[in-house]
Amino acid sequence: MHGGEGRHEPEDLFLRWQLAPSAVHRTWRRGRATAVLADRRRGRSLVAVGDPGEAAALVAEVLDEAAPEVVTLVRGTVEVLAERAPETAARLVGGDDWDWFWTDAAPPQHLAGEDDVVALDVGTGRAPGPDAARVRDLLAAANPRSSVRPGDPHARLWAGVRRGDDVVACIASTSDDGGPAPHLAAVATHPGLRGRGLGAAVTAAVTRRLLAEHPVVTLGMYADNDVARRLYGRLGWRCSHRFSSRRVRPLPPVA
Structure with missing residues (x-):
């Protein structure tokens, strides 16, 4: 695992197209997982992509150092944290599950309407x-x-x-x-x-x-919206990430 300034062009599609390079503060990697600390519109966020098991280990290790307001984690990471690092998981509250789509091709046919x-x-x-x-x-x-x-x-x-x-x-x-x-x-x-x-x-x-x-x-949709999922699929959009976003409960002050 190592940290960095995150100024290179990332291979991951979400990190490349969704985040402003100037808003990225740190990058950490562990095996097949990458975590990025960035300023997003909902506050300072830790985004973890890649393998859920390795992402969970990475998040548990860097959460205190990163001190984000929000985490956005590849789906399954929250469940792994609950099993392997319950104290870390207990600090992740609220939020939603959602899917991220992208396209580089216009719909092939002009639609009525x-x-x-x-x-x-x-x-x-x-x-x-x-x-x-x-x-x-x-x-x-x-x-x-x-x-x-x-x-x-x-x-x-x-x-x-x-x-x-x-x-x-x-x-x-x-x-x-x-x-x-x-x-x-x-x-x-x-x-x-x-x-x-x-x-x-x-x-x-x-x-x-x-x-x-x-x-x-790009676009995002709540994971329970199956009607929208079918619509975007018909239009040629591709879902490359399934995320869980949660607020981070800060640690209590040291007495």
């Missing part, structure tokens, strides 16, 4: 645009767990489908953790209009647009 996808004007947090309230209402009804909402400074593009005065489908392109690839988030379709291809249309249209300017586009 793509021509209806338009840019949305949500404005900024201080100066909301005319579509901000409509998108908030849609997300509240269709995707209340969305990590991105109108006014988020990381969102560089909002697109969607209108029906009259309403926005019935939407998607956002964000800079997320500042990495070199745009990241899709806030995918939502009005519950009353699901099954009509609107989610596929907005995802395909924005993916096509972004790949005209970038070599790779």
